[in-house]
Every structure is written in structure tokens, then in C-alpha cells.
Amino acid sequence: GAVVSQHPSWVICKSGTSVKIECRSLDFQATTMFWYRQFPKQSLMLMATSNEGSKATYEQGVEKDKFLINHASLTLSTLTVTSAHPEDSSFYICSASKRGGRVETQYFGPGTRLLVL
Amino acid sequence: AQTVTQSQPEMSVQEAETVTLSCTYDTSESDYYLFWYKQPPSRQMILVIRQEAYKQQNATENRFSVNFQKAAKSFSLKISDSQLGDAAMYFCAYSTSGTYKYIFGTGTRLKVLA
Numbered sequence: 103g104a105v106v107s108q109h110p111s112w113v114i115c116k117s118g119t120s121v122k123i124e125c126r127s128l129d130f131q132a133t134t135m136f137w138y139r140q141f142p143k144q145s146l147m148l149m150a151t152s153n154e155g156s157k158a159t160y161e162q163g164v165e166k167d168k169f170l171i172n173h174a175s176l177t178l179s180t181l182t183v184t185s186a187h188p189e190d191s192s193f194y195i196c197s198a199s200k201r202g203g204r205v206e207t208q209y210f211g212p213g214t215r216l217l218v219l
Numbered sequence: 220a221q222t223v224t225q226s227q228p229e230m231s232v233q234e235a236e237t238v239t240l241s242c243t244y245d246t247s248e249s250d251y252y253l254f255w256y257k258q259p260p261s262r263q264m265i266l267v268i269r270q271e272a273y274k275q276q277n278a279t280e281n282r283f284s285v286n287f288q289k290a291a292k293s294f295s296l297k298i299s300d301s302q303l304g305d306a307a308m309y310f311c312a313y314s315t316s317g318t319y320k321y322i323f324g325t326g327t328r329l330k331v332l333a
Contacts, residue, residue, distance in 0.1 A: 134319045140262075145310060145323045193262060199319045205252050205271060206319045210264035 103129050106198050108211030115186055116219055123181045123214045125196030131176035132198035136208060137169070140193045152179045186218045221246045223313050225324035232301045233332050239286075240296045240327045242311030250316035253287070253294045258326075259307040267309070270294065272316075298329075306331045 105128040115121050125135055133154050138146040150171050151159045158171035168190075170182040179198075183190055193215050197208040222245045232238035244253070255267040270278045270287050277285050282302075286295045298305055311324040 136320070145325050146264075148320065151320060195262075195264065197264070204316070205269060206314070207252075207254070207266060207269060208319070208321060209266065210256075212261070212263045 104198075104200050104207075104209040105129050106196065106209050106211040108196055108214055110214060111212060112215050112217075114217045114219065117187050118185055121183045121186055121216060123183075123194055123196070123216075125179045125181070125198070125211050127177045127198040127200075127209070130198070130200050132179075132200060133176065134199040134206075135173060135179040136197045136199070137171060137179075137181050138195045138197070140195060140213075142193075146195060149181075183216065186216070188218045191216055191218045221248070221313055221315065221322050223311055223322050223324040225309075225311055225327050227327045228325070229328045229330070231330040231332055232298070232305075234301055234303060236301055237297060237299045238301055238329065240298075240309050240311075240329065242294045242296070242324055244292050244294065244311075244313050244322075246292070246313065246315070248315045252314045252316065253285075254312040254314070254321070255283070255285070255294075255296045256310045256312060257305075257307045258310065259304075264310075268296065301331050303331050303333060305329060 107126045109124045135152040137149045149164045152173040154173045160166045173179040195213045197210045251272045253270045257265045268280045282299045308326045310326045312321040
């Protein structure tokens with residue numbers, strides 16, 4: 103199997119607070135994990151690529167000081183939204199990459215809905 | 220730069236019928252992978268099928284199959300015997316061999332009519 107969990111599934115917070123989202127690969131080790139953001143009725147927007155033991159690589163336009171990523175082990179990556187504001191409200195999805203033969207396939211977590219008041 | 224295009228924002232199919240979702244892509248690479256993911260209302264992304272570009276044979280997973288036309292850079296998904304549970308957003312994705320990043324299309328919303 104290739105199961106990825108994400109916690110929490112829902113979070114509501116006040117403006118100015120920080121929120122941490124965890125992404126875990128439950129039955130495989132993932133050297134690489136990804137963080138996406140998805141707005142309603144839109145496609146997934148890649149925010150950053152997270153590699154175990156090294157600094158994350160952020161996509162253009164994504165503030166690395168705003169969205170802190172830590173990939174401390176082969177099964178866990180975390181995304182911290184620092185000093186969250188209402189415009190950060192969104193659906194955040196992580197994925198973990200697993201090799202099968204020659205193919206690296208991404209398996210996705212169930213997502214986290216963030217609402218900043 | 221690679222791009223993925225899904226030209227059908229929405230499609231409908233009658234239950235038990237067959238539907239084909241279109242995906243085209245642009246790349247100068249010769250070794251790459253293509254994927255179809257399903258995102259139901261729960262918003263959990265689920266892998267439907269994948270295709271390795273170097274394989275000429277079209278991938279098949281039960282009721283799901285692809286028509287991979289490498290020269291035309293086309294990767295359509297055929298769903299046979301459509302079921303109500305197939306209703307979802309379907310995303311086509313591209314990945315160049317050696318990188319793990321995906322490029323997603325804009326998605327096609329599939330409605331299944333009872």
C-alpha cells in the first residue's frame with residue numbers, strides 16, 4: 103500500500119497565530135514530499151518540495167518565511183503557516199513520493215482545511 | 220517548459236456508459252510519466268492510472284484505460300461502465316523522469332447521471 107495521513111483535517115485559528123500541519127507516510131519511506139495549496143474549483147498549486155534532511159525548495163512566489171517546512175524523517179514532513187492571515191485560508195494537501203520500478207508516484211494525504219479568522 | 224492541458228472543464232455520462240476525458244501535454248523530453256488522479260467531493264486525491272512514456276502499451280486498471288499517443292502528446296482516460304462513484308474531478312499530471320515534481324492540468328469535472 104501507499105497511505106499518507108495528514109493532521110489536522112480541519113483547523114480554525116485567529117489571525118496572527120501559527121498553525122502546524124503534519125504529513126506522514128504510514129507504510130513507506132518517502133525521501134521527497136510535496137506541499138500543495140488548492141483553491142475552490144481549481145487545480146493543485148505546488149508550494150514546495152520537501153526533502154528529508156535538507157532545506158525545502160520553494161516555488162516562485164511562495165514565501166519561505168511564511169510557510170516553514172521541515173522534513174525531519176523519512177515518514178514525516180510538517181508545514182507551519184506562520185502569523186496566519188485570512189488570505190492564508192485554503193485547502194492544503196501534502197503528497198509523498200514512492201518509487202515503483204522506474205516510476206516515482208505521488209500519493210496524497212486527505213488534505214487540511216485552514217480557516218483564519 | 221512543460222504544460223498540461225485539459226480542454227473539457229466538465230463532462231457528463233450516463234451510468235453504465237463509457238466516457239473519455241482528454242489530456243494533452245507539451246514537452247521536449249523523451250522519458251516521462253503521465254498520471255490520472257481522481258478527486259471526489261472528499262477532496263482526497265486518488266491515483267487512477269499511470270503510464271510510462273517509453274512503454275507503447277496503453278495502461279489499464281479494471282474499468283479505466285488510457286489512450287496514449289506519444290507523437291500527438293495525448294493521454295486520454297476512458298472510463299467504461301461508469302458508476303455513480305466515478306463522479307469527481309479528474310486531473311491529468313505529467314512528470315519528467317528524474318524529477319519528482321508534477322505538472323497538473325486544470326481538471327475535468329465528471330458527472331454521472333443515474
